Amino acid sequence: QVHDIVARVLAGRGIGIDEAPGFLAPSLRDLTPDPSVLTDMDRAAERIADAVRDTEVPVYAFVNRRAFSAGALIALATDRVYMLPGSVIGAATPVGGTGEKAPEKIVSAMRSEMRALAEEHGLDPRVAEAMVDEEIEIEGVIERGKLLTLTTAEAEALGYAEQVESWDALVVAVGGSATTPVQDVQTNWAEKLVRVLTHPAVAPFLLSIGFLGLLVEIKTPGLGLGGAAGFLALSLFFGSHLILGLAGWEDMLVFGLGVVLLAVEAFVLPGFGIFGVLGLGGVAAGLYMSMLGSFPTTADLAQATGVLGASVIMMVVTGWALLRRIPTSGRLARRGILLETETDRSLGYISAAVRADLIGREGVADTDLRPTGAGLFGDERIDVVSETGWIPRGGRIRVVQSQGYRHVVRGITE
Template sequence: MNGRILLLASLLCLALGALLAWQVQAQQGERIALVMTVDDAIGPAIGDYFQRGLEVAEEREAELVVVEMDTPGGLDASMRAMIRSMLASSVPVAIYVSPAGARAASAGTYLLYASHVAAMGPATHLGSATPVQLGGGGGLPGLGEPEQEGAPEDPADGKAAGKAEPSGEDVAGRESPAKRRGETAMERKVLEDAVAYIRSLAERHGRNADWAELAVREAVNLTAREALEQNVIDVVATDIDDLLEQVDGRKVVMSDGSLTLSTSDLVVERFDPDWRTKLLSVITNPNVAYFLMIIGFYGLIFELSNPGGLVPGTIGIISLLLALFAFQVLPVNYAGLALILVGLGLIVGEALMPSFGILGIGGIVAFVIGSVILMDADTLNISLPMIGGIALLAAGLMLWVMTRFIGLRRRTPRTGQEELLGSEATALEDFSGQGHVRLMGERWNARSTQPLSRGQSVRVTAVDGLTLEVEPLASSP
């Protein structure tokens, strides 16, 4: 009986092992299309998520990366980093503006032009690619004040800074106004750089470079159908399956030459943003980043105006570092490292200069946020349990320090007038009312409401100048 059970168990283990091996082999042999989702402003968080998605696609040897995009635009630095990663990727990338009602505005237009396959869904649009200053307003042409007549001559080309020769008809067949060139030298530099950048992307993939320039200079837009007709995009697809079917057999330009896509019968595998990306997206939201910057500046100002307050300074330094990260003044690794160092410094400061938890709590918050930001595969892939363990250890240390100091505050004072209260003394004579007692080897004037005899032990209840208020001890003879 035992032999049969052992035999059945062995056969079951062999069957399970064969099944697992078959599943692993099947997964390794699957041809997949990795689908990512970008439905927020382009910033450091989205750039980090996009880079990690490309690395996963290369590890899984995916045939195609599809990025479902719906974005109002974003930061220029993040956009250019994403484009560099896309152009250097060994896996072709298809930017797919989806779902219905989505847009690829501003930075999204550049990403669409840079992709190996540019696709849009019905009822979507792209355009408005004019660069503007962070916060909008009177930045570059198209969003600021209207260009003035009689602007000064541009020494480079002899034309008015806000004027140029008419360019005839635009790419849509409409009468085109003079090209916008900006009102100042800085505006012209930024605008011309953006134009050259998007034209180079268009020429790389054989797309409409003239309309791309118009989108930058005039902030024009196109619907999906118009974009397809004007060779701005490659495909209009109703869903991902339709997209994969339409691009099958299409040739795309890669970093090492052309590649023919083979997208038939691909298994769609999703790589959605994780909690870290969502958290960093909240921090890098332009409104939140601006608010953090204001809190940071005013926190430091209040701390410098009233040294020792600690609360505004602690909140200010953490908010300022987060704002610098959100605006990409600090890269991901430097921002995370700075927050970790600030957090450790605040925790040590709590131990050396007790602030009743302000420095300690601020230090733990800074340490945890910095560790989360630093969780980058290219730098230090820190695990969450380690972050949580160190944070709990720091919190425990801070709690121990606080309880120790609270205990010290409750102890009886050992110096000064307060030390005399409750002390024991000895009556030097018989008296009722005024007399003398010996306390700590010294002769003191004493006053008592009860009669005392010589050698009787008394307790000090109050101190009035150089006179002690005493009462007899209940245990004294």
């Protein structure tokens, strides 16, 4: 089976002009029997086609029996197409993961790609379009309502291919000889690692470890194991998707902006407000987009949703169990970011209830109000929320509302 990583293999791996026949390796031909049934092959084919067009090394396509869908696109991107007798090429309509025809947006993009390749090689672009869209009619070639697939003889008559009798005949046709060595390009260890890291069963673990590591680092600050593990896991997630061509720098920028907004909400302007909502949205959008390409299919969207959902579930369950067992950093408690004090009844604390008698009472803030905290009214300590934003500890306050468990106070400035 051909994986997305083949796009990078064909982009050039240090293969010089003398080793060009290696691009025609039989093993590569055997690995692409019918790309139309493989997930993401249309997107992978686009990257392979771009790599073939950009290379300075002459590249030729050898159609051994059939080149459907993505195979047709890649073949047209090469300098010349050679076909064995009895072979066929065409039927390049994009399909979804379940075999249904792709949405018109994706079909239109594929149609334009095929037309551009045909024009680039001086061929009739209508023939290439008819391989994608059954609505294209060409007199004497294909009628409306049928998808175009060409035999070797038909492709040769239209200038789309040249017939060769064998592999050895192809090598001779492109300037080689029967003794020309063939180089088999193999997937290296780095490409295999990227394949593992982007697998739907592995990606959720990377995301979970990344965020849990950062949470542990926030709760127990200092450059430690939690922060290092979180940074490494997120780097592996984004790096692998970036190499594979799914993620872009804009996705990482959106994710980073979301993290910054969450930090502002947590450390600069506490209280779950607009920065927190925008931050969560940015983080989720960055992660989601990093798992999609330019033209995601329904299967791509479902897979990305599944990975993100599994990550959230793992983070909630593991985070709840883990953070309960990690002591709060004294440094954060002293800064008022995390509270260590227990509001036990034996220590004089009472739960907030309907207290109409509190309205109008004056007291002092017993903690910094950010905007929530505790107020001291005589010898009674009550949980309160500031109506006017941040109030420092010791500031004078007055109760202006008491609604159930919510006691609203206002700072006294006079």
